[in-house]
Amino acid sequence: MMTAVVLAAILGGAWLTAIYRENGSRAMLLPDQVMTLFPAPRPLAAFAFTDHDNRVFDLSRLRGKWSFLFFGYTHCPDICPTTLATLARVHENIAKSTAGAKDVQFVFISVDPNRDTASKLRQYVTYFDTTFLGVTGGDAQLGNLAGQLGAAYQVAVTRGVENYPVYHTAAVFLVDPRARYHAVFAPPLDAEGISRRFQVLRELEGPQAT
Amino acid sequence: MRWRHPVFAALMPALFALAATAEEAGISVRDAWVRETPPGMTMTAGYMVLQNKTSRPQVLVAASSSAFETVMIHRTVARQGMTGMEHSPQVELPPNASLLFAPGGYHLMLLNPKRTLRAGDRVEIRLEFRGDLVLLVACEVRK
Numbered sequence: 001m002m003t004a005v006v007l008a009a010i011l012g013g014a015w016l017t018a019i020y021r022e023n024g025s026r027a028m029l030l031p032d033q034v035m036t037l038f039p040a041p042r043p044l045a046a047f048a049f050t051d052h053d054n055r056v057f058d059l060s061r062l063r064g065k066w067s068f069l070f071f072g073y074t075h076c077p078d079i080c081p082t083t084l085a086t087l088a089r090v091h092e093n094i095a096k097s098t099a100g101a102k103d104v105q106f107v108f109i110s111v112d113p114n115r116d117t118a119s120k121l122r123q124y125v126t127y128f129d130t131t132f133l134g135v136t137g138g139d140a141q142l143g144n145l146a147g148q149l150g151a152a153y154q155v156a157v158t159r160g161v162e163n164y165p166v167y168h169t170a171a172v173f174l175v176d177p178r179a180r181y182h183a184v185f186a187p188p189l190d191a192e193g194i195s196r197r198f199q200v201l202r203e204l205e206g207p208q209a210t
Numbered sequence: 211m212r213w214r215h216p217v218f219a220a221l222m223p224a225l226f227a228l229a230a231t232a233e234e235a236g237i238s239v240r241d242a243w244v245r246e247t248p249p250g251m252t253m254t255a256g257y258m259v260l261q262n263k264t265s266r267p268q269v270l271v272a273a274s275s276s277a278f279e280t281v282m283i284h285r286t287v288a289r290q291g292m293t294g295m296e297h298s299p300q301v302e303l304p305p306n307a308s309l310l311f312a313p314g315g316y317h318l319m320l321l322n323p324k325r326t327l328r329a330g331d332r333v334e335i336r337l338e339f340r341g342d343l344v345l346l347v348a349c350e351v352r353k
Contacts, residue, residue: 074248074251075251075253076295077245077253077254077255077284077295077317077319077320078255078284078286078295078313078314078317078319079286079293079313079314081245081248081254081255082313082314085353120250123248123249123250124248124249124250124251127248127249128248152290152291152292153292154292154294163253163321165294165295166294167289167290167292167293167294168292168293168294169291169292169293170288170292170293170314187293187314188314
């Protein structure tokens with residue numbers, strides 16, 4: 001099983017950035033390397049995963065909320081727990097803001113469905129934050145969403161080998177409440193930097209986004 | 211293994227005697243910590259700052275711990291827009307320099323803990339350097 005789909009946005013170093021202005025608002029997002037904003041957010045096409053409660057997780061589950069998406073796997077001792085701990089702090093920061101975190105969700109997409117069953121995923125992601133959601137699916141569906149987001153992964157399932165190698169994009173993808181791919185956060189990830197930029201973006205997008 | 215464990219207490223002088231060999235040779239470690247194991251998981255990672263105060267390179271060749279079945283030196287690497295882990299059979303510490311074992315880079319891959327590790331616990335990890343130098347590192351378990 002091997003899927004590798006990479007878009008220029010991630011690889012080519014073409015940092016697409018945009019300055020956001022609104023009437024009467026002085027806030028703007030300047031180009032930087034923490035968050036890459038797409039000037040024209042891209043609507044996502046249909047996909048189908050299963051969440052850690054064995055419910056369908058499809059495009060409709062991305063609507064009405066800002067979604068932070070991260071690809072990984074639970075048998076990952078370094079990057080995945082580091083990222084999930086960072087995202088837990090992002091969630092905490094956003095929850096403390098005036099607008100709160102009710103319109104925000106964090107989704108861990110396992111690229112290793114072979115080992116990551118629903119119950120394992122639930123146990124794993126909720127350890128970092130009780131509101132986190134774990135989802136996974138078959139190779140075709142994983143490749144589908146990864147391709148749409150410019151993410152890549154590679155899993156070398158080996159029979160009889162407990163810890164086979166897994167490679168995955170370490171970026172965090174931001175999908176807006178209209179289920180459009182809106183921005184990407186590139187590693188090294190910093191909770192404060194991500195929280196601040198997200199809050200400005202959410203304010204600027206305001207009701208247009210929903 | 212907690213510090214107050216009687217067996218460990220009895221072994222302490224012996225451990226420090228061993229540790230002195232690498233310390234005396236000029237290799238030291240600080241800020242050593244191990245990530246708490248998420249529930250149901252059988253692996254985690256250890257991080258630290260290794261310092262080589264000598265004027266020649268020192269080579270880390272192995273690591274082990276009584277708290278884990280297996281300890282391996284790993285490095286998170288990026289390739290083709292993806293990150294993954296690679297086993298590093300040895301790591302060279304340049305003369306008079308520090309080497310960081312940190313998230314997203316070098317780390318000790320700790321497999322199959324012999325008991326559940328909770329934040330605040332302590333584990334020790336034995337680092338072996340070329341030339342029969344041994345350094346025992348006390349790591350704090352952190353969330």
